[in-house]
Structure formats: structure tokens, C-alpha cells
Amino acid sequence: MRINTRYxxxxxxxxxxxxFKLLNSSALVIGAGGLGSAAIAYLAGAGVGRIGIADGDVVEVHNLDRQFIHAGKTGMNKAESARMFVESLNPDVEVRTYANFSKESAYMVKKYDVVVSCVDSLEARHEINEVCFKLKKPLVHAAISGFDGELMVFDFRSKDTPCYSCIYPRACRAKFNPVVAPVAGIAGSMQALETIKLLCGYGVTRDLLRMDFRHMEFFRISVSKRKDCPVCSTP
Ligand SMILES: [Zn+2]
Structure with missing residues (x-):
């Protein structure tokens, strides 16, 4: 395989x-909203060869301040709109689209090297965490709210890796998170970067990174596996 000049x-x-590793790698991006728009754009631009995109929502005008990959596609399904964006940006990338993620979505997770969680509800984050833990699939998590963001890579290939549920107790409620548009772009771009590092075999941070963009303060928090975690603790 010849690498063209784009890289x-x-x-x-x-x-x-x-x-070459990236071109032969795959990533499943769950959620093609604010985080997903940046993550998908940079993963595709960097040449991750196969990208899955899961989102059942449609593009609305109030999404476009941060979900730039959907420009001009109001009313279209977000996964489909994201596929069109990727195909126009980089024809090297093969795209598959899926409806919303659920606990029954293990079949799609199995097909990819890494999962990038770009959803905006706690419930969805817990469901993704459980499936990735069961399948030992690396999970690149980010969340945003207001001027704040957080990022963590859960590499479940390693036995002592904590999971999302070790940090946040289970809470099944959907939450609408207001956000300043570039915060979504920064956190989503960081997810793409950590995914690229993970796929290439570079080390990635094992800490929880909390980011206060209002004051430009960044905190690294060391997180351990919780002994009574309902997801990842061993009986
Ligand atoms: Zn856990």
C-alpha cells in the first residue's frame, strides 16, 4: 500500500x-454531536482507516455552533451527515454508520480496535463502559459542560484499569449540558489525539484529566479501581 502525500x-x-498502523486501524465513535464532530474530523483527517459512527439524532440549527461537520445538512441523520463529511475529507477512510448505541450493541463494538465515547448522557456513558469492559476494548471518554471538560482513557486490555463506574456511581438520567462551542472542539480533538496515540502504540495518560477552560487550569487526577465497583470488581 502506498501512502499518499496527504499525511x-x-x-x-x-x-x-x-x-500504516493508522490506515489499518479502526475506531467506533459513539455520538456525532459536539465532541464527535471534532473527534471524527481529526480521526478521518489523520487516516484512521475504518471509522464507525453511531448516532440516531438529526441535525438541528442549534447544533451548528459546535457540530461543524453537519454544516448545510439540517434535518439529516447525524451519522449519515458525518459519513458524507468523512468521505469528502478523506477517501482513504471506510465509514459505517449505526443507529443509537444500546447495551445490545456489543456486535458493533467487537468490530473496532477502540471506542470513542462522545455521548452527552450519563446513562449512555455507563452502557458504553459496561460493554467495553466486558469486551476488553479500549475506551476513550470525554465529557463537557459549560467551560469545563474531562478526558480519560480506559484501556481495558490491562487488568488494573479502573472503569467509568469506579469514578461515577451509576445514575440513570439524561442531562442536557449547555456548553461554550470551542470547549466541545477542544475535548473532541483531545479524544482523537489519544485515540491516534493508542492505535500507534504510544503511551496514553492513565489519569483523569479535568480541564477548566474558563481559567485555563488543568488537573490530573490519579484514579484507582474501586473494590466494590459493580462493573469491574472481581468477586
Ligand atoms: Zn469499575
Missing amino acids: LRQIEVIGKENQ
Whole structure:
């Protein structure tokens, strides 16, 4: 396989071998909203060869301040709109689209090397966490609210990795999160970066990163596996 010139700048940093790895890798992005728009755009641009996109919502005008990949596609399904964006940005990337994620979605997670969680409800985050833990699939999590964001990579291939439920107790409620548009772009771009590092075999942070963009303060929090975690503790 020949690498075309589109990756020239990136190859100067990561090398040809890692670029080949990316082109032969796959990522499932769940949620094509604010976080997902940035994550999908950078994963596709960087040449992650196969990208799955799961989202059952349609594009609305009030999404467009941060969900730039859906420009001009109001009323269209977000996964389908994201597919069109990726295909126009980088024809090297193969895209598959899915409806919303549920606990029954293990079949789609199995097909990918890594899962990128870009959803906006706690319930969905817990469902994704449970499926990824069961399948030992690395999970790149981010969440945003107002001027704040957080990021964590759960690499379930390692036995001592904590899970999302170790940090946040189960709470089944959907929450509408107001957000300043660029916060979504920053956190989603960080998810793409951590995913690329993970796929190339670079080390990724094992800490929870909390980001206060209002004051530009960043905190790394060391998180351990919780002994009584209902998801990942061993009896
Ligand atoms: Zn846990």
C-alpha cells in the first residue's frame, strides 16, 4: 500500500510505520454531536482507516455552533451527515454508520480496535463502559459542560484499569449540558489525539484529566479501581 502525500506533515512526526498502523486501524465513535464532530474530523483527517459512527439524532440549527461537520445538512441523520463529511475529507477512510448505541450493541463494538465515547448522557456513558469492559476494548471518554471538560482513557486490555463506574456511581438520567462551542472542539480533538496515540502504540495518560477552560487550569487526577465497583470488581 502506498501512502499518499496527504499525511506528509504527520509522517514527519509519527513515521511511516505508524501511518500504516493508522490506515489499518479502526475506531467506533459513539455520538456525532459536539465532541464527535471534532473527534471524527481529526480521526478521518489523520487516516484512521475504518471509522464507525453511531448516532440516531438529526441535525438541528442549534447544533451548528459546535457540530461543524453537519454544516448545510439540517434535518439529516447525524451519522449519515458525518459519513458524507468523512468521505469528502478523506477517501482513504471506510465509514459505517449505526443507529443509537444500546447495551445490545456489543456486535458493533467487537468490530473496532477502540471506542470513542462522545455521548452527552450519563446513562449512555455507563452502557458504553459496561460493554467495553466486558469486551476488553479500549475506551476513550470525554465529557463537557459549560467551560469545563474531562478526558480519560480506559484501556481495558490491562487488568488494573479502573472503569467509568469506579469514578461515577451509576445514575440513570439524561442531562442536557449547555456548553461554550470551542470547549466541545477542544475535548473532541483531545479524544482523537489519544485515540491516534493508542492505535500507534504510544503511551496514553492513565489519569483523569479535568480541564477548566474558563481559567485555563488543568488537573490530573490519579484514579484507582474501586473494590466494590459493580462493573469491574472481581468477586
Ligand atoms: Zn469499575
